[in-house]
Amino acid sequence: MAPTGVAIRDVREQLFEAAERVLLRDGVTALTSRAVTTEAGCAKGVLHRHFADFDAFLAELVLDRIGGLRLRAEGLCESAGTGTVVANLAVVLADLFGSVAVAIVALVISRDELRARLRAAGSKGIPLLTEAAAVIAAYLTAEQAHGRIAPDADVDTLAPTLIGATHLLFASARNTEPPAMTEVVKVVTAVVGGVVREG
Structure with a gap:
């Protein structure tokens, strides 16, 4: 009790x-x-x-949520070759940023000790965003194997571009209604539309 x-x-x-x-x-x-x-x-x-202290608690929170992101990543990669590339990306990005990712990123940026602990645990860049970019890059690579993304597409540049653009879209709507899915689709299409090979 x-x-x-x-x-x-x-x-x-x-x-x-x-x-x-x-x-x-x-x-x-x-x-x-x-x-x-x-x-x-x-x-x-x-x-x-x-937890040893509050920053240890916060580090475990972020690491736990990164673990949840990795589970979602498995489902995204399994969807390669089904549906449409833009729709698959829009759904996973809306899910990621529709949760608490924007707030957690703000938390990580605001606390030096938390960033230090996350780096010590192996996180690079901005935790959660870096891992999300890796998830998107893996999915785009899987779609290349299915011939639905151009073979010369630079997935390692496209992935963080998608993450950054979607993060800004959701961060600007933080205290209002989240962006409509049509807005997410518009961002995804703008970033990857030139390399998608569907239909």
Whole structure:
């Protein structure tokens, strides 16, 4: 039982979800250990029993979400050769940035100690965005093998371009309704339309 009398099945996930809610609702500056435990409905000490300190908690949150991205990547690569390239990319990009990715990127950028811990854990560049670009590059490479992306297309440039453009699209809509799927499709088409070989 938690100190509040509520059974906690998976304390880590409960705390991670609480942190995401605080991030999305109140922004990076409001994210504190007290805000997380209050949101999770448990005593402040619960977080510190499971993590060395707050930055360790945040690093584990980001790494956990990167792990979830890798699972989605498997599904994206399996979709190569089916549907359309633009639709497959638009769906996965909207899913990625429709979650908490924009808020997590802002969190990583705002905390030096968190970035240092993520780099020590093997993350490069801007965590989550770097991994997302690798996922997109792997998918585009799989589509090249199916003949649906031009063989000379520079997938290692196209992938981060897609990530950057979609991130900006969603970041600009952070406090309003997320962009419509038609807007995501427009961005994807602008970036990869010249190398797609479908139909």
